[in-house]
Amino acid sequence: MAAVRAVSSDIRAGDVVRVTRAASVQFITRPIVARVIRVRDDLLTYQGWCWLDVYQLDAKGDATERCTIFVRPDGLRIVRPRTERAPGQVSGALST
Numbered sequence: 001m002a003a004v005r006a007v008s009s010d011i012r013a014g015d016v017v018r019v020t021r022a023a024s025v026q027f028i029t030r031p032i033v034a035r036v037i038r039v040r041d042d043l044l045t046y047q048g049w050c051w052l053d054v055y056q057l058d059a060k061g062d063a064t065e066r067c068t069i070f071v072r073p074d075g076l077r078i079v080r081p082r083t084e085r086a087p088g089q090v091s092g093a094l095s096t
Helices: none
Strands: 016-019 032-039 050-057 063-071 077-080
Touching: 016 050, 032 063
Parallel strands: none
Antiparallel strands: 016 032, 016 077, 032 050, 050 063
């Protein structure tokens, strides 16, 4: 498995994170790896917690389920940070 590092509250779309009990009690027995779709800043929450829309990933890194989770960002571990695109670069564009 790739090296992981502690995360501040600076989670953004595209980050791949490991969600364990350090992030929320709902993941005590079954941690998951997920790709962040967005941070839900439209939902009220407690200080130090946030709602995330994520794709749960399988062992191959393929998305298997979309869900919304309630976590402490400081308890998340980054598996793979988001990739930054160059200005004007479009994802999946075909070259001719």
